[in-house]
Amino acid sequence: MSAYDLVIRGGLIVDGSGGEPFLGDVAVREGRIAAVGQGLDKGAQEIDATGKVVTPGFVDVHTHYDGHVTWEQRLKPSSFHGITTAVIGNCGVGFAPCRPGERDTLIRLMEGVEDIPFPVLATGLPWTWETYPEYLDFLASRTFDMDVACYVPHAALRVYVMGERGANREQATAEDIAEMRALFGEALDKGAIGIGTSRTLFHRSSDGKPIPTLEAGEAELLGFADEMRQRGKGVFQIVEDMQLPETTLHNVISIAERSQRPVTFTIGTPNDGPQVWRRHLGDLEAANDRGLTVRGQVLPRGVGMMLGHQLTLNPFYSTPTYTALAPLPLPERLVELRKPAVKATILSESLDPDAASMLGRMVRQFGTMFELGNPPNYEQPPENSIAARAAHEGRSPEDLAYDLLLQPDAMLYLAMANFTDGNLDSVGELMRHRDVVPGLGDGGAHCGTICDGSYSTYMLMHWVRDRGDGRVSLADAVRWLSHDTATLMGLDDRGLIAPGLRADINVIDLDALYLHAPEVTHDLPGGMPRLVQRAEGYAATIVHGTPVYRDGQPTGDLPGRLIRAGAA
Numbered sequence: 001m002s003a004y005d006l007v008i009r010g011g012l013i014v015d016g017s018g019g020e021p022f023l024g025d026v027a028v029r030e031g032r033i034a035a036v037g038q039g040l041d042k043g044a045q046e047i048d049a050t051g052k053v054v055t056p057g058f059v060d061v062h063t064h065y066d067g068h069v070t071w072e073q074r075l076k077p078s079s080f081h082g083i084t085t086a087v088i089g090n091c092g093v094g095f096a097p098c099r100p101g102e103r104d105t106l107i108r109l110m111e112g113v114e115d116i117p118f119p120v121l122a123t124g125l126p127w128t129w130e131t132y133p134e135y136l137d138f139l140a141s142r143t144f145d146m147d148v149a150c151y152v153p154h155a156a157l158r159v160y161v162m163g164e165r166g167a168n169r170e171q172a173t174a175e176d177i178a179e180m181r182a183l184f185g186e187a188l189d190k191g192a193i194g195i196g197t198s199r200t201l202f203h204r205s206s207d208g209k210p211i212p213t214l215e216a217g218e219a220e221l222l223g224f225a226d227e228m229r230q231r232g233k234g235v236f237q238i239v240e241d242m243q244l245p246e247t248t249l250h251n252v253i254s255i256a257e258r259s260q261r262p263v264t265f266t267i268g269t270p271n272d273g274p275q276v277w278r279r280h281l282g283d284l285e286a287a288n289d290r291g292l293t294v295r296g297q298v299l300p301r302g303v304g305m306m307l308g309h310q311l312t313l314n315p316f317y318s319t320p321t322y323t324a325l326a327p328l329p330l331p332e333r334l335v336e337l338r339k340p341a342v343k344a345t346i347l348s349e350s351l352d353p354d355a356a357s358m359l360g361r362m363v364r365q366f367g368t369m370f371e372l373g374n375p376p377n378y379e380q381p382p383e384n385s386i387a388a389r390a391a392h393e394g395r396s397p398e399d400l401a402y403d404l405l406l407q408p409d410a411m412l413y414l415a416m417a418n419f420t421d422g423n424l425d426s427v428g429e430l431m432r433h434r435d436v437v438p439g440l441g442d443g444g445a446h447c448g449t450i451c452d453g454s455y456s457t458y459m460l461m462h463w464v465r466d467r468g469d470g471r472v473s474l475a476d477a478v479r480w481l482s483h484d485t486a487t488l489m490g491l492d493d494r495g496l497i498a499p500g501l502r503a504d505i506n507v508i509d510l511d512a513l514y515l516h517a518p519e520v521t522h523d524l525p526g527g528m529p530r531l532v533q534r535a536e537g538y539a540a541t542i543v544h545g546t547p548v549y550r551d552g553q554p555t556g557d558l559p560g561r562l563i564r565a566g567a568a
Contacts, residue, residue: 003041004029005545008507011049015497016056016483018475026054028503031545031559035499047540047547049507053474056482056495057084057146057504057543058456061264061437062237062297064114064445066094069139069148071124071525073558077532078443079145080552081457082481084504084543085563086443087489089151091239092197092213095125096135096153097160097183103127105167105205106156112206113198114445115312117528124525132157132183133190136562144560145548147504149489151237152187154197154224155212169215177223185227191564193489194235194261195224199251201241221251225259233566234259235489239266243417245274249283249294256292262488266440267296268303268418269426271368277430284435295488297439298430300459301378302415305449306531307363308405309333310520312448314412315363315401318352321345338406347398365414366390366397368422371404372413374517378458379467382422386412411518428463428470437484447530451518454533456481461513474510490565503545506538513537 006028013036014021027035027043063086065075078086088094093110095103107121129135132152139148158166161179166172172180184195203211228234236255241247242265249265256263269277280296287294307314310330316322321342325333336342351360366387370380382388386404390397404410420426430436443453459481463472486495494502514536520529534552541549546559 002044003027004034004043006045006047006503006542007040007043008047008049008054008505009040011052011054011507013054013497014474014478016479016495018479018483021053021475026497026505028542028545031503033497033499033501033503036497047507049539052507052509052539054497055082055478055506055508056497057506057541058082058481059085059485059489059491059495060439060441060443060453060456061087061485061489062090062439062441063088063443063453064090064093064116065148065443066153067110067116067121067125068444069142069144070126073143074145074554075148075443077451077453077534078441079541079549080532080534080538081454082506082508082538082541083146083443083456084541085147085149085486085491085494087149087151087193088444089153090196090237091203092154092211094151094153094156096129096132096156098156099130099160100127102159105159108207109155109205109211113203113211114442115449116445116447118206119526120447120524120528132187132192136190136192136564139562140564142562143558145554145558146543146560147563148560149193149491149563149565151194151196151235152184152192154195154216157183158212158216167209167212169210169212171215171217172220177220180220181223181227184224185231188227188231188234188565191562191566192234193563193565194228194237196237197221199238199240203239218251218254221255222258225255225261228259228261233490234261236261236263237265238263242267242280243270243276245276247276249280249287252294253283253287253292256287256294262293262295262490264295264297264437264488267298267430267436269420269430270417271415271419275420275426277426281433288435294435296430296433296436298427298436299418299440299452300427300431300438300455300463301424301452302368302419303417303440304378304452305362305414305416306411306451306518307369307414308411309337310409310529311411311531313359313363314405315398316346317363318360319346319349320352321349323352334406343402347396347402362416363414364398365416366401368415368419369401370413370415372411372517375515376413376517378413378415379424379462409520425470428472431463431472431480437488438480439485447524447528451531451533454515454535457513457515457535460508460510461515465510465513491563503542505540505542507540509537509539
């Protein structure tokens with residue numbers, strides 16, 4: 001009889017602590033790490049990790065699989081990239097609690113904020129719940145290729161308690177706050193990991209209405225903080241427009257002080273204008289030096305939008321002629337777009353005024369727009385931009401972009417943020433900060449616009465292996481992706497390779513690690529499209545001691561479960 005269920009033998013162990021990697025074996029028994037050392041006894045199953053690195057599974061603290069977990073079991077694309085734990089319910093959007101008459105409201109909110117099409121959600125969501133505990137019970141009956149932890153989405157809770165008043169962003173009364181707080185407390189006791197909210201103008205329902213939580217008052221936010229402090233549990237996640245010159249960490253720090261619980265918020269660098277993130281880092285340090293737990297979340301590459309005719313947006317999507325062609329099937333639309341007269345007309349047209357205020361301007365930021373390539377290059381020099389190439393060719397950037405997008409499956413990559421001075425140096429500075437963790441990949445969301453759920457693979461490839469100046473150590477990158485994110489979420493049973501902890505493990509051929517360009521698949525409910533991004537080089541991804549992927553292929557096993565926070 002074998003001493004262990006599984007032994008990963010002879011790999012370079014990067015244990016998540018930040019310490020020096022070392023050669024050795026990792027033994028697993030009953031879903032837990034049983035031993036770490038050299039020459040361990042034989043396992044019933046063995047993985048030869050010679051020449052490979054062995055890491056803890058990665059914890060993704062910012063995903064949007066709130067709908068996906070109700071209809072599918074493989075949480076793509078995150079599970080392609082070594083993620084073994086995902087946190088959903090971010091940014092205040094989700095599907096519980098929810099009364100039957102409010103379902104369309106929450107669907108349109110998710111459609112607008114996270115670009116998950118209405119037909120996908122209307123077809124896929126089974127709606128076997130109303131309350132948040134019922135939603136958790138439903139998820140607890142399901143299995144996945146990773147573990148899932150859930151924030152209570154503030155917007156859903158607000159609409160549930162306040163109805164139209166909540167959806168219309170009216171200020172909550174004392175009675176409203178008391179009821180929301182009671183329901184939040186019940187959710188925490190049933191296993192919610194905390195609460196997620198949003199106060200950014202960018203988050204709007206697909207009908208154009210701002211997110212219900214945009215103007216939620218301080219009393220409402222601090223009511224949740226009081227509930228967390230009283231129960232001694234929960235994490236508070238918040239996204240605000242931190243890039244604006246006048247913004248401060250006032251709300252973030254007030255919530256952390258009041259709750260005495262971890263608070264995490266979105267941080268990044270604007271491409272131009274005041275670099276207020278440096279001021280925020282100073283305030284962040286001061287807050288943590290006072291004993292609070294506040295963590296910024298940064299995406300380890302440019303905050304990128306994918307543009308193309310098969311996607312949600314392109315530089316011409318709101319011109320009158322393109323709008324008229326948009327309903328055509330893609331092959332027929334491309335036939336029309338290739339006609340010189342159609343091109344000339346579209347290039348002469350102005351953007352729709354409603355779109356020009358935000359998205360219309362964004363999708364024509366040609367100075368930070370690139371052909372991404374395959375393999376994709378997310379840190380290209382400014383001379384590779386559409387604007388620079390067009391100037392070199394003596395044509396307008398609109399003209400060049402139009403021609404490039406006529407190629408089969410063509411996509412352009414727009415670095416909307418995190419690309420200060422045309423590079424990722426500022427992102428590197430943020431990543432290295434002691435009070436910042438990686439995140440914001442938005443796995444499951446932005447089906448036709450963003451494909452950043454691969455950030456863990458990108459960090460290992462670009463920042464550890466390939467970048468010239470400013471590379472980070474393998475030990476640091478793994479610690480950030482596993483131990484630091486797990487600790488933030490209070491998941492102390494994972495994030496390290498150490499005896500007694502959960503056997504969530506990656507075996508990675510770092511030299512062979514390869515990130516493919518984003519591609520469109522049609523595997524959402526109703527055959528709807530989504531962007532996914534695959535990787536090579538993951539020899540094995542193991543969840544609770546069971547391999548769920550071997551050499552990039554699913555094994556068929558689904559050991560992932562709902563995490564009832566507090567039970568870890």
